[in-house]
Amino acid sequence: MDQSRAHRIISDYSQPLADFLRDTERAELERAGSEAIDRWKDSALPGAVAPTEFGGEGASLDDMITLQSALGYFSPSLAAATTMHHLSMLSLVDFGQSTTDEDDRETVIALISSHAVLASAFSESIPGGSVFAPSMTGRPGDDDGDGAEATVVLDGRKAPCSLSHSMDFLMASYLDSHERRAVALVPADTEGVSVTDIWNAPVLKGSQSEMVVFDHAQVPASLTFQNDDFDPDGSLEKAAYQVFGLLISAAYLGAAQRAINELDDGGPLDEHLLVEAQARIAAHTGALRYAALRQPGARVGDADIADLLLTRTSLKSALADVVALLSRLRGGRRYSSNADLNYFIEVLHAYEYHPPSRVETVSAVRTQESTGQFSYTDTQQR
The missing domain is CATH 1.20.140.10 (Butyryl-CoA Dehydrogenase, subunit A, domain 3)
Structure with a gap:
């Protein structure tokens, strides 16, 4: 791969993004606060892995390997960060394809069509910890008896969490009140959700890999999924x-x-x-x-x-x-x-x-x- 081929690969999805990556200095692409993620968000690439019937591009895994390699050629920060988006997007697509609720399916399609950026909040930066064993907790919200929608209250922190300053939603793993693994689709503007900058490494500063803190953050129970129910066999x-x-x-x-x-x-x-x-x-x-x-x-x-x-x-x-x-x-x-x-x-x-x-x-x-x-x-x- 050379610059010309990497540019051509990306231009198949977005000519403006390909031109921006080619014409922008590496130092500018890789710095904290780079425009690269915003330019990516404005392209068709957020829906690359989603099937066309869901408003995505329907790219195959082989296509995605080529695409992420081309992004990595220009901006490793952008390639690494957007890989985490695709991981969350695939989970969202799986839910949309398996649900029998037409409203849920339409919600998934709307998110994909709007180029929503999905952060993947599974890492917790705990020595000896694991992305597969979350320490963040979720408990049922208080029932005020007025017929309001049930909620789950999340407490904990996730780090490093790529796309933390550009995310529209984040997929966050947690343990429920019965110590069962679960996942929540959390709107980024949820009260009690905040971002703390922690990334001090000399590289990948443009990936927005910071800490997301959940302090009594309430999310609708309808946006939470038990692993036992949604993915019983893993x-x-x-x-x-x-x-x-x-x-x-x-x-x-x-x-x-x-x-x-x-x-x-x-x-x-x-x-x-x-x-x-x-x-x-x-x-x-x-x-x-x-x-x-x-x-x-x-x-x-x-x-x-x-x-x-x-x-x-x-x-x-x-x-x-x-x-x-x-x-x-x-x-x-x-x-x-x-x-x-x-x-x-x-x-x-x-x-x-x-x-x-x-x-x-x-x-x-x-x-x-x-x-x-x-x-x-x-x-x-x-």
Whole structure:
């Protein structure tokens, strides 16, 4: 991938966004407060993964891998942040397709058609914690007896939460009063919901990955969903995180290709080492596409989930190799003169920190190998 191809891929969905990304300096795209997310919101891309009958673009997983890689080539912040939107969007689409209530279905269609931005509030930034074991709580709201709609009161915090300053809604996981996992679709302007800036990393500042605080935030009970009811066998959750794994990996592969292209500036290079770096990117891009072809619908096999986790584990090592190779190749001249090259090399380190953790990955893969069953969580928590 080069700039021309990345621009062409994005222009198939939005010419204005493609032109903006091509013509805007990387430092401007990646800074806190960048316009990139607003430009993305104004395009057709918020509905990319939604089917056309719901007002979306109906993009296939293979299409989305290509798209997120192209976004990652220009703006890793935008690619990473919007991957979280697509994760929430898929959950919303699943609900719209499964509900028998026509009003609920029309609400889903209206959200997609309006280009609503959906933040994904599952991480809690707790040492040793897990996105699959929320600590945020939800209890029934007080019944004032006047026939008002039932509510759920949410308390806790989510961090880092991408798109936190641009979100219209956020999908937030919590434990109900019976210690059961549940998810709430929370309007961003809900009283008791606030955003605290916490991101101090030198990269991905444009992703708006801040902390969302819930302080007695009341949401309609009709916008909450028990995992036991909505996803009793965990298949939808597994499929959603499979898509997340594919798209977040594609985003970083796009960034890795940009780093290589920044390095290959016509100056002297050890081309053997350069090709080694390119080979790692090409191999893992092919692996992602193969995984996408094995997930044509809303379900995915347990063995395929484990295979993708193994691919992601391999990609972490491969990106570390790419960083080492490019750092060796760039030399003092490029290091001192090419800020974009340095930035994209630094970005690649962040892939390591996306869920699931290494401990969760090892546990889930080993369990699947021994039992044939895959689970991100203990079945009693699901």
